[in-house]
Amino acid sequence: EAAVTQSPRNKVTVTGGNVTLSCRQTNSHNYMYWYRQDTGHGLRLIHYSYGAGNLQIGDVPDGYKATRTTQEDFFLLLELASPSQTSLYFCASSDDIFFGHGTKLSVL
Amino acid sequence: GDSVTQTEGLVTVTEGLPVKLNCTYQTTYLTIAFFWYVQYLNEAPQVLLKSSTDNKRTEHQGFHATLHKSSSSFHLQKSSAQLSDSALYYCALSGTGNYKYVFGAGTRLKVIA
Numbered sequence: 001e002a003a004v005t006q007s008p009r010n011k012v013t014v015t016g017g018n019v020t021l022s023c024r025q026t027n028s029h030n031y032m033y034w035y036r037q038d039t040g041h042g043l044r045l046i047h048y049s050y051g052a053g054n055l056q057i058g059d060v061p062d063g064y065k066a067t068r069t070t071q072e073d074f075f076l077l078l079e080l081a082s083p084s085q086t087s088l089y090f091c092a093s094s095d096d097i098f099f100g101h102g103t104k105l106s107v108l
Numbered sequence: 109g110d111s112v113t114q115t116e117g118l119v120t121v122t123e124g125l126p127v128k129l130n131c132t133y134q135t136t137y138l139t140i141a142f143f144w145y146v147q148y149l150n151e152a153p154q155v156l157l158k159s160s161t162d163n164k165r166t167e168h169q170g171f172h173a174t175l176h177k178s179s180s181s182f183h184l185q186k187s188s189a190q191l192s193d194s195a196l197y198y199c200a201l202s203g204t205g206n207y208k209y210v211f212g213a214g215t216r217l218k219v220i221a
Contacts, residue, residue, distance in 0.1 A: 031207045033209070040117070040213060042198060042214040043153070043214075044211075048208065050207065058208075059210075096141075097143075097155070097200075097209050099152035101151070
């Protein structure tokens with residue numbers, strides 16, 4: 001069965017902290033995505049990738065870096081976390097976007 | 109740029125009555141695929157419907173939607189809402205060959221007894 005696994009499921013950090021969110025897919029999909037979900041804004045694309053070593057800029061990239069190390073693994077990095085980055089983060093892989101269960105990040 | 113508009117943030121409907129969730133779009137893609145996603149409480153969004161054919165009705169789990177390129181719309185409908193339909197619904201588009209998916213802001217459907 002197709003799967004996208006995110007870790008951690010919950011994360012609390014302080015302003016200025018360094019955070020890495022991890023995502024692994026077992027779908028053999030080329031494309032992977034990072035979205036953030038906020039009430040009133042829906043799902044907004046941060047970064048995406050079509051393969052190892054590739055990175056495409058999404059619609060809300062400021063403050064985020066991402067790296068695709070393998071076909072399976074896609075990481076989202078917040079190097080100086082801010083309270084505005086408190087959100088629910090979803091990783092996904094194509095086809096037709098298959099989502100992981102999300103990571104709830106709180107920046108205090 | 110490309111955008112998807114869902115005008116209602118919350119739709120409340122009584123069980124057994126029909127429901128319609130609105131979705132309109134703007135896009136520069138020549139060939140596009142449209143989606144409705146449903147997200148139940150504390151779960152991930154999942155695909156409910158998909159269509160890329162103009163004026164063709166697509167159905168799944170009692171819901172249906174028809175892509176109308178003439179009016180740039182892809183509204184979601186159901187003839188008889190159920191309590192279990194209460195969820196967050198997203199409309200989204202993707203240009204064929206372009207794997208960037210654009211989502212609307214979402215509509216929360218609340219079905220009451």
